[in-house]
Amino acid sequence: xxxxxxxxxxxxxxxxxxxxxxxxxxxxxxxxxxxxxxxxxxxxxxxxxxxxxxxxxxxxxxxxxxxxxxxxxxxxxxxxxxxxxxxxxxxxxxxxxxxxxxxxxxxxxxxxxxxxxxxxxxxxxxxxxxxxxxxxxxxxxxxxxxxxxxxxxxxxxxxxxxxxxxxxxxxxxxxxxxxxxxxxxxxxxx
Numbered sequence: 722x723x724x725x726x727x728x729x730x731x732x733x734x735x736x737x738x739x740x741x742x743x744x745x746x747x748x749x750x751x752x753x754x755x756x757x758x759x760x761x762x763x764x765x766x767x768x769x770x771x772x773x774x775x776x777x778x779x780x781x782x783x784x785x786x787x788x789x790x791x792x793x794x795x796x797x798x799x800x801x802x803x804x805x806x807x808x809x810x811x812x813x814x815x816x817x818x819x820x821x822x823x824x825x826x827x828x829x830x831x832x833x834x835x836x837x838x839x840x841x842x843x844x845x846x847x848x849x850x851x852x853x854x855x856x857x858x859x860x861x862x863x864x865x866x867x868x869x870x871x872x873x874x875x876x877x878x879x880x881x882x883x884x885x886x887x888x889x890x891x892x893x894x895x896x897x898x899x900x901x902x903x904x905x906x907x908x909x910x911x
Contacts, residue, residue, distance in 0.1 A: 722826055726750070726805070731764065740794060743768070747822050752807040761799040763822065763839055766792050793839070801843035803851065808834035815857040815911060817893070818882070820871055824861060824893035831902040833911060835861065835893075841871040849878055857883045859909050864891040885909060 722728070729746035731738075744764035751758035771792055803809075804822045808829070817828045817835030828835035836851075838844055841862070852858045860875035860882045862868030872884035885908065887896040897905050 722830060725829075726826060744794065747804070749802045749804050750807070752810055760802045761796055764794045766790065795839070801839050801845060803848055804837040804839065805829070806836060806851070808836050809851050814855065815859060815909070816852070816855050817859045817861050817909075818852070818875060818879075819861040819893055820863055820868060821892075827894045827897050828861065828905070831897055831905045833859070833906060833909060835859075841867045844874070844878070852879050852881065855881055857881060860884045861887070861893050863887075864889045868892070 727748050727750060729748070731741045731744050731746055734741045741764045743766070745767050747763045747765060749760040749762065751760050805825045808816050808825070811834045813834050815833070817825065817833050819825045819828060819835050819837040820841055821839065822837050825835040825837035838848070858875070858879050858881050860872040860879075862871035862875075862884070864887055869886075872882075872886075875882040876884055887893065887908065891899070893905070896908070
């Protein structure tokens with residue numbers, strides 16, 4: 722998946738970009754333009770303190786402040802984009818719409834094409850037409866209050882949205898880790 726999604730790691734940032742040091746680089750690739758067509762990049766902290774709670778459980782994906790810094794950083798001045806837009810042009814009757822990049826990647830690994838917004842409040846009205854023509858847009862909100870609101874909003878703005886409840890405190894990643902690829906596809910009915 723790291724190669725497919727061109728994930729990287731910032732070990733030596735260019736001058737003036739020290740805030741990205743030690744972060745995973747997640748490029749938002751454009752499907753029409755080859756490997757070099759990058760719309761934007763988000764940078765995720767991957768330190769253990771930012772990924773896991775002291776008891777070993779995983780932090781909620783929407784928590785913004787970890788160890789005194791944000792879990793995610795974007796490029797200043799870059800508006801939100803859809804992640805993995807390749808899934809929108811892949812021949813399929815359905816597509817997933819997740820809250821974050823890792824959930825879209827996990828869905829892809831499980832065999833269900835998916836795109837993501839970089840957080841529940843990142844939706845832009847110009848994203849809506851990209852989902853026309855699909856029989857089903859699986860709204861894959863996390864199993865928390867914000868995730869359920871994400872599903873509700875998606876059902877309001879997309880007539881083909883199908884809200885998927887993966888269970889309390891579960892996102893796509895956690896569901897697949899707990900139950901497997903087949904259970905995930907079964908949950909979505911594909």
